[in-house]
Amino acid sequence: MAGDDRGAAVGAGGEVVTADEVWAALAEVPDPEIPVISVVDLGVVRDVEVGDGRARIALTPTFLGCPALEVMREQIAERVRGLGVDAEVDVILDDSWSTDRITPEGREKLRRAGFAPPAPREAGRPQLVQLQSRIFRCPYCGSTDTGLENVFGPTPCRSLRYCQNCRQPFEQFKTI
């Protein structure tokens, strides 16, 4: 990660914490709404810096209205303080998070939990004809014989689809 400071820092209680250790700790912080994946799998941790007895974490929201953001922020700060350093979590309000930042492991965890992972962002913006096309795969049976039921779903990040093959509704991550 660009800007990472891999150097050792002296913690408030005398402990030494590295950026790698902070990353490892954050890999254990679950997403509040889909706890099968961590905030690191989700790609929302953009940067970690350590120094002067504290860790500074740059966090990007998924969707701006997602209520999980505040919960993530608190859980990240708490987990990092557990390493013996002060934690500062800055929320970055720009376009640097994309569903393309979800890691391959994260995508696989989503699929196994019944959430179809997002299509790649590619060059263009999503269009209705694309959402109605058969490029989306059912996370249960793998069929692409699936249809769009609703552009919107139970949270801002998901759409609803229906699989004609195994006759199951499922949640599809929106590409952003």
Next chain:
Amino acid sequence: MSGRAQALLELADDELVLGWRDSEWTGIAPSLEEDVAFSSIAQNEIGHARALYELAARELGTTADELAFDRPPDDYRCSRFVELRLVPEWDQTIVRHYLYEVADGVRIEELRRSGDSEIAGLAAKIDREEVYHRIHAEMWIDRLRGSREAERADAAAERLYPLALGLLDEALRPVFVERVAAKTGWDFSGEATAPRGEHDDGWEPLWQEMTEVRRSEPGAKW
């Protein structure tokens, strides 16, 4: 107040108030799908408002909550277009939704080109989410205009279109006029629009409702 903060507040106030109006469909939309859709759109719009207030708050030395809920009603800069209470008129709601998304798309594109990197970055983020609102709005406007109720859509457009123009600075209005005409044939750009700061009768009761918690419990957080 700087022009930058003023512009951020206009946009944030529009998004907050429209988000509030959209949320009035929660539980009573014509179908479960639309109940979910309007609730989700409302959540997004209020999320955009929060981020826009946050940028303004950093400049003004205050907080997003104070800007959203602690100002007197006359200080809000939202357009009359978003203040209208349209429940339970679904046809009018869909026409407003469509006209808003076109106008919002035009101004967000403009902000993406801003030389202010914070504003350009946030506008790009907002635009990613708005794509789904536009898809939804266009799907519905096609459905309504292609139905037996097409005349009701036309009547709603006649009422709402002039107010929608009030969302945009004059320089951006021709793009809106062109896009709406290309899709629907509507053009009511000759009618007078409502300037910002001129509020609808529905604004005062909405403000009362929106700010009730903060007024009864100053500084309340949720």
